[in-house]
Amino acid sequence: MTDVVFKSEQAALALLAALPKAELHVHIEGTLEPELMFALAMRNGVALPYKSVGEVRAAYAFDDLQSFLDIYYAGTQVLITQQDFFDMTWAYLERAHADHVVHAELFFDPQSHTVRGVDMGTVILGIHRACQQAAAQWGMSSALILCFLRHLSEDDAIATLLAAAPYRAHLVGVGLDSSEQGHPPDKFARVFAKAAAQGLKLVAHAGEEGPPAYVWQALDVLGVHRIDHGVHSMEDAALVARLAAERIPLTVCPLSNMALQVTPNLATHPIKTMLDANLCAMVNSDDPAYFGGYLNDNFAAIITALSLSPQDVLTLVRNGFEASFIDDRLRVQYELQLDNAMAQWTVQHG
Numbered sequence: 001m002t003d004v005v006f007k008s009e010q011a012a013l014a015l016l017a018a019l020p021k022a023e024l025h026v027h028i029e030g031t032l033e034p035e036l037m038f039a040l041a042m043r044n045g046v047a048l049p050y051k052s053v054g055e056v057r058a059a060y061a062f063d064d065l066q067s068f069l070d071i072y073y074a075g076t077q078v079l080i081t082q083q084d085f086f087d088m089t090w091a092y093l094e095r096a097h098a099d100h101v102v103h104a105e106l107f108f109d110p111q112s113h114t115v116r117g118v119d120m121g122t123v124i125l126g127i128h129r130a131c132q133q134a135a136a137q138w139g140m141s142s143a144l145i146l147c148f149l150r151h152l153s154e155d156d157a158i159a160t161l162l163a164a165a166p167y168r169a170h171l172v173g174v175g176l177d178s179s180e181q182g183h184p185p186d187k188f189a190r191v192f193a194k195a196a197a198q199g200l201k202l203v204a205h206a207g208e209e210g211p212p213a214y215v216w217q218a219l220d221v222l223g224v225h226r227i228d229h230g231v232h233s234m235e236d237a238a239l240v241a242r243l244a245a246e247r248i249p250l251t252v253c254p255l256s257n258m259a260l261q262v263t264p265n266l267a268t269h270p271i272k273t274m275l276d277a278n279l280c281a282m283v284n285s286d287d288p289a290y291f292g293g294y295l296n297d298n299f300a301a302i303i304t305a306l307s308l309s310p311q312d313v314l315t316l317v318r319n320g321f322e323a324s325f326i327d328d329r330l331r332v333q334y335e336l337q338l339d340n341a342m343a344q345w346t347v348q349h350g
């Protein structure tokens with residue numbers, strides 16, 4: 001193991017291929033590639049406002065989070081049957097497996113489906129079946145996190161939690177996503193308390209576009225176990241100290257931050273500063289079909305832009321397992337696999 005830069009791009013790619021990884025921040029609806037979007041639109045007789053896959057990709061130029069969300073929610077309209085949710089999830093899991101992801105925690109946005117008359121069970125069972133197949137076929141572990149849409153009311157979120165009650169066994173936690181500005185975490189205090197009482201883990205998007213105050217609220221009012229994104233935390237030294245002292249994980253998504261203009265470019269992305277501040281930051285793809293890359297693409301991009309060392313990459317991957325909601329026995333197994341893979345890579349490329 002060294003603390004120097006990679007000897008070559010090939011050595012970096014070899015490390016990414018070799019290391020088993022966890023992905024904890026991926027919206028399953030954000031993995032819907034335009035090709036599958038078109039296939040499902042045909043299958044379900046849904047009209048899309050695009051003539052071709054090329055036209056869809058051309059529409060993926062975003063000014064901010066809201067300009068992305070408008071297109072993202074429009075894309076979800078092709079998802080109607082349990083098979084649609086299975087197909088979308090399976091396509092993601094195949095790509096994640098190819099990136100050597102061994103554990104994935106998947107966000108889903110049920111309110112974007114139930115509002116169109118799609119049943120909660122259709123959504124959860126379709127996603128869950130694909131996860132079961134990945135476990136059977138590759139031994140990949142996974143878990144589902146139900147996200148509340150923060151631009152809707154808390155009452156709507158409470159009704160959503162109630163509708164998911166029959167599928168409680170398929171969920172590991174709840175999250176909070178969608179338009180951040182003007183929708184602070186404390187708007188959802190009651191529904192998060194209800195979820196906590198059910199033994200669900202708690203996460204929330206905070207500090208993506210919103211201020212550090214939203215991260216404080218997510219911690220102190222909602223009691224979350226992890227912060228999704230959290231990049232604006234870096235503007236508040238007392239918050240950084242708190243995140244470090246309590247090892248509160250930040251699920252960071254570099255290509256997403258660049259695509260949504262949260263950071264002007266990757267060279268100024270704070271993930272390296274987060275590591276230097278001893279934060280439990282890790283790398284994720286967020287909405288890979290929209291932001292130009294899956295997990296290893298995100299790693300490769302920041303290795304180049306921030307001159308990360310092999311040790312930095314190992315720390316980011318290790319943080320992913322530390323931050324995950326797997327049980328400690330499995331965590332130890334994955335960490336052992338990780339150390340072995342790193343040792344082997346170091347012999348060949350270090």
Ligand code: ADE
Nearest residue numbers: 027177178179205286287
């Ligand atoms: N839903 C899907 N992707 C999201 C993001 N990056 N931020 C907030 N909500 C989202």
Ligand code: ZN
Nearest residue numbers: 027205228286
């Ligand atoms: Zn997200």
